[in-house]
Amino acid sequence: MxxxxxxxxxxxxxxxxxxxxxxxxxxxxxLSGENNLTIEFDNSVNGDDLLLGTSSYTNSNGETLTINRFNYIVSNFVLIDAEGNEYVYPKDDSYFVVSEEEAMNEVVLENIPAGDYVAMRFGVGVDQEKYLQGAEGQGDFLQIAEETEMMWSWQAGYKFLNFEGIFTSATVTEATNFQIHMGSHGSSLDNYKEVTVELPTTALVSESLSPIVHFAVDANEILDGNTKILLSEKAVVMIDEVKSPQIAVNATGMFRVDHVHNGENIEH
Missing domain, CATH: 1.20.5 (Single alpha-helices involved in coiled-coils or other helix-helix interfaces)
Known part of the structure; x- marks a missing residue:
């Protein structure tokens, strides 16, 4: 027995x-092979859909805004897996304009190695290393930036953020134009910033799995974030040694991953 x-x-x-x-x-x-990973940027204002030119939004500064333009540059994507390994997306292909007015809200990272990705790091703007490659080193991205109002001029550089509209406040009762253009201006005013976000659900990439990472981007953070920026004090901010770096930090707070779809051809 x-x-x-x-x-x-x-x-x-x-x-x-x-x-x-x-x-x-x-x-x-x-989790073998490779596939694309798609990033969608859903722009909003403090939880409400961003509707250019038609809706008004009031922030905690007591200023009411109608937004006519909301464009920004994202770049230098790095995917981080569950073991902490990093996949750096090819630098020459890693610069994108997100534009609400042009309906450019999707970034496709191609040929990503199979893996279980739990976090992502990326830049807001264009790093000095890329800019110093000269106009000939920018590839097709230079023309895209020019066509979407994301350049001052080649000598002045890229606009990392182009945020425009009209506003009123308790002290500015007549509708007044505002312009927030954030970029880098020489080594003394380098406003390129990096953002790291954790994914609420692991993004699975394989030969048969092509995930979609859905960002909720809050434009309200630009003026109403870590530092309060009052348009009633200065409605046009382009090259400002104090406010431009503050806006650059505020802009990093815009990004939050809302959800992740794992699979192919998923309705979203």
Whole structure:
């Protein structure tokens, strides 16, 4: 009887071992190959949809804004997996304009290696290394930036953020134009910033899985974020040694991942 029991236990152990190995093999197989990872940017204002030129939004500064333009540059994407390994997206292909008025709200990162990605790091703006490659080193991105109002001139550089509209306040009762253009101006005013976000759900990439990462981007953070920026004090901010760096930091707070879709051809 003991021999039979031992034999049964041995058979059970071997069966569990085979199942375990098979499961591991399946998991490894599921996350093999490469695929695209899509990032969608859904622009809003303090929880409300951003509607250019038609809706008004009041911030905690007591200023009411009608927004006519909301464009920004995102760049230098890095994907971080569950083990802390980083995949750096090819730098020459890693610069994108997100434009509400041009309906440019999707970034596709191509040929991402299979993995279970739990976080993402990216830049807001264009880093000095890229800019110093000269106009010939910018590729097609230079023309895209020019066409979407994200350049002052080549000598003056890129606009990392182009935020425009009209506003009123308790002290500015007549509708007044505002312009917030944030960029870098020489080594003394480098406003390129990086953002790291955690994903609420692991983004799974494999030969058969192409995830969509959905960002909720809050334009309210530009003026109403870490530092309060009063348009009634200065309605046009372009090159300001005090306010421009503050706006650059505020802009990093705009980005939050709302959800992740894992799969292909998912309605969203």
């Amino acid at each position: 003991k021999t039979i029991i031992k034999l049964q236990l041995l058979i059970l152990t071997l069966a569990l071992s085979v199942i375990s190995c098979s499961s591991d093999d399946d998991a490894t197989q599921e």
